[in-house]
Amino acid sequence: MHIVTANEMYEMDRVAMEKGGIDGRILMENAGRSITESMIPLLAKNSRILILVGAGNNGGDGFVIGRTLCNQRFHVTVLQLVPDEKIRGDAAYHKQLYINFGGKVHVDDQGKEIAAFLKEATVVIDAIFGIGIKGKLRPPFHQIIEAVNQSNTVKLSVDIPSGIPADEGVSFDTGVWADYTFVIEAPKMSAFLQHTAKYYGKWEVVKIGLPLASFDQVTARKVWTEEQVHFTLPKRDDYSHKGTHGKGLIVGGSREMPGSIAMTALSSLRSGAGLVSVGTVNEVIPSIVSHCAEATFIPLDSEKGVITGSQCLDYSVYNAIAIGMGMGRSEDTAELTRQLIKEANCPVIVDADGLYHISDDLELLKQREFPSILTPHPGEMSRLTGIPVKEIISKPFRIAEEFSKTYQVHLILKGPFTIVTDPKGKQWVNTSGNAGLAKGGSGDVLSGILLSMVMQPQLLVEALANGCYIHGKAADNLIVNKHSKQDLLATDVIQGLASVFRTFS
Ligand SMILES: NC(=O)C1=CN([C@@H]2O[C@H](COP(=O)(O)OP(=O)(O)OC[C@H]3O[C@@H](n4cnc5c(N)ncnc54)[C@H](O)[C@@H]3O)[C@@H](O)[C@H]2O)[C@H](O)CC1
Numbered sequence: 001m002h003i004v005t006a007n008e009m010y011e012m013d014r015v016a017m018e019k020g021g022i023d024g025r026i027l028m029e030n031a032g033r034s035i036t037e038s039m040i041p042l043l044a045k046n047s048r049i050l051i052l053v054g055a056g057n058n059g060g061d062g063f064v065i066g067r068t069l070c071n072q073r074f075h076v077t078v079l080q081l082v083p084d085e086k087i088r089g090d091a092a093y094h095k096q097l098y099i100n101f102g103g104k105v106h107v108d109d110q111g112k113e114i115a116a117f118l119k120e121a122t123v124v125i126d127a128i129f130g131i132g133i134k135g136k137l138r139p140p141f142h143q144i145i146e147a148v149n150q151s152n153t154v155k156l157s158v159d160i161p162s163g164i165p166a167d168e169g170v171s172f173d174t175g176v177w178a179d180y181t182f183v184i185e186a187p188k189m190s191a192f193l194q195h196t197a198k199y200y201g202k203w204e205v206v207k208i209g210l211p212l213a214s215f216d217q218v219t220a221r222k223v224w225t226e227e228q229v230h231f232t233l234p235k236r237d238d239y240s241h242k243g244t245h246g247k248g249l250i251v252g253g254s255r256e257m258p259g260s261i262a263m264t265a266l267s268s269l270r271s272g273a274g275l276v277s278v279g280t281v282n283e284v285i286p287s288i289v290s291h292c293a294e295a296t297f298i299p300l301d302s303e304k305g306v307i308t309g310s311q312c313l314d315y316s317v318y319n320a321i322a323i324g325m326g327m328g329r330s331e332d333t334a335e336l337t338r339q340l341i342k343e344a345n346c347p348v349i350v351d352a353d354g355l356y357h358i359s360d361d362l363e364l365l366k367q368r369e370f371p372s373i374l375t376p377h378p379g380e381m382s383r384l385t386g387i388p389v390k391e392i393i394s395k396p397f398r399i400a401e402e403f404s405k406t407y408q409v410h411l412i413l414k415g416p417f418t419i420v421t422d423p424k425g426k427q428w429v430n431t432s433g434n435a436g437l438a439k440g441g442s443g444d445v446l447s448g449i450l451l452s453m454v455m456q457p458q459l460l461v462e463a464l465a466n467g468c469y470i471h472g473k474a475a476d477n478l479i480v481n482k483h484s485k486q487d488l489l490a491t492d493v494i495q496g497l498a499s500v501f502r503t504f505s
C-alpha cells in the first residue's frame with residue numbers, strides 16, 4: 001500500500017487521465033460509488049444523512065455519494081457551503097446529475113444554517129475539503145468544522161478529514177474529527193503523523209481505478225503490511241542448525257544499566273538468532289545470565305563499571321552486531337563505538353548510547369562498506385541532526401529520507417508510526433504497536449529483534465520492517481487479553497514474541 005503526498009496524488013490523477021485516457025468525471029464517479037459501497041454497512045436505513053459539500057472535487061465526490069445514496073432510498077440532505085458559481089468542472093457535472101436524479105441542494109455559503117442542519121442529522125458525510133486545502137481556513141469554515149465536531153452525529157470523511165493537510169510539515173487550523181475516513185486510492189502522509197493521524201478515526205482505502213503500476217514511479221513510500229510479513233518472514237528450515245540462523249554480537253551494558261543489554265540478548269534469541277554473544281563488563285555478566293542462559297559472553301575491560309576504550313574484539317566471526325544499549329556515555333565508550341563502526345565487516349545496528357556517540361562523527365558512517373542501521377527515537381534523531389524534536393515529529397518522512405541518503409544508512413525512526421528508510425530514500429511505515437510500548441526498555445527489545453532478523457535469510461529492508469512489525473504485533477497481542485497498555489513491560493513483549501512467530505510460521 002503506497003503512501004502519497006497531495007502532489008503525488010495529483011500526479012497519479014494526471015497519469016490516469018493523460019496517459020490512461022480516463023475521464024476525470026469517471027474517476028469522480030468511481031470515487032463516489034466506491035465510497036458509498038464501503039459506507040453502507042455503517043448506515044442504518046433510517047439514518048438522516050447530511051452531506052457537507054465544498055468547492056473542490058472532494059465536494060464533487062459528495063454529489064456522487066448523494067446521488068448513489070438517494071438512489072438506494074436513503075434519507076439524504078446536501079448542504080453546499082459555497083456559492084453556486086464556485087462549483088465547477090467535474091464537480092459541477094456531478095452536481096447536475098444529482099439534481100437530474102431528483103436531489104435537492106441547499107446553499108449556505110455563510111455558515112448560518114449549519115447548526116440547524118446538524119441538529120436534524122444523525123450522520124455527516126464530510127466532503128468539504130480534500131487534499132486541495134491550502135493555508136489558513138477562510139471564514140466561515142473554521143466555525144463550520146467546529147460545529148460538525150461538536151454535533152452529536154457519526155462523522156464519515158471523504159478522502160481526508162476536512163481541514164487536515166495531506167502532507168507533512170504543514171500547520172493547520174482545525175479539522176473534522178472523523179469516526180471513519182474513506183481514503184481514495186492511497187493513504188495520505190498525514191494518516192501516519194502523530195499530530196494528524198487521530199483525526200482520521202478508522203480508515204480504509206477505496207479503489208477508483210487509477211493505474212496501479214504507476215504508483216511505483218510516483219512514490220517510494222509504502223505501508224509494511226501483514227501480508228508482506230507473511231510473504232517475506234523466513235520460515236525455519238526443518239534441517240537448519242544454529243549456524244544457519246546467524247551469530248550475533250551485542251556490545252553494551254554497564255554496572256548501572258545491566259538490564260538493557262539483557263533484554264536485547266533475550267529478545268534476539270527469542271526471535272530466532274542461532275548464537276548470541278554479549279560483549280560487556282565482567283561484573284554484570286552474572287545478572288545477564290540469570291535472564292538469558294543461552295547467551296555466551298566476552299568480558300570486556302572496564303573501569304568503574306563502564307567498558308573502557310580499546311578492546312581486542314574479532315568482529316569477523318559475526319553475521320551482525322548491535323551496539324549501544326545501556327553502554328554509558330564516557331569518552332571510552334565513544335572510542336569503542338567509533339572503532340567498531342570502522343572495523344566491523346558485517347551489518348551494525350547502532351542504538352541508544354551508541355547513537356549518542358556517533359552524533360558528532362556521522363561522517364564515519366559514509367566510509368562503511370557494510371550496512372549501518374540506526375534506530376533513533378525522535379529525541380535521538382534530534383541529536384543526530386540538530387533539528388528540534390517538534391520539527392522531526394512534524395515532518396519525519398522528509399528528515400529521515402535526507403538523513404539516510406546523506407549518510408548512506410538504514411534508518412529506523414521510532415514512534416507510533418515507525419519509519420524504515422533505506423540509503424536510497426525508500427520508506428516503509430510500520431503500523432503495529434500501541435502506547436504500551438512507550439516505556440523504557442522497548443527500544444532494547446526492538447534492537448534484539450532487529451539483530452536476529454538481520455541475520456536471517458531475507459533482504460535487509462524486509463528484515464528491518466519485519467522486526468518492527470513483530471515488536472509492535474507482540475505488544476498488540478498482549479494487550480488483547482493478558483496485559484493493558486498501562487502495565488505492559490518490555491520484558492512482557494519478549495514473552496509475547498511467541499504469539500507472533502506462531503502466527504507466521
Ligand atoms: N485521483 C484522485 O485522488 C481523485 C480525487 N478526487 C477528489 O478530489 C479531491 C481533491 O480535489 P481538489 O479540487 O483538488 O481539492 P479540494 O476538494 O480539497 O478543494 C479545494 C477547494 O477548497 C478551497 N480551499 C482551499 N483551501 C482553502 C482554505 N484554506 N479555506 C477555504 N477554502 C479553501 C479552494 O477554493 C478549492 O476550491 C480529493 O481529495 C478527492 O476527494 C476526485 O474526485 C476523483 C479523483
Ligand SMILES: [K+]
Binds near residue numbers: 128157158159161162
Ligand atoms: K473531506
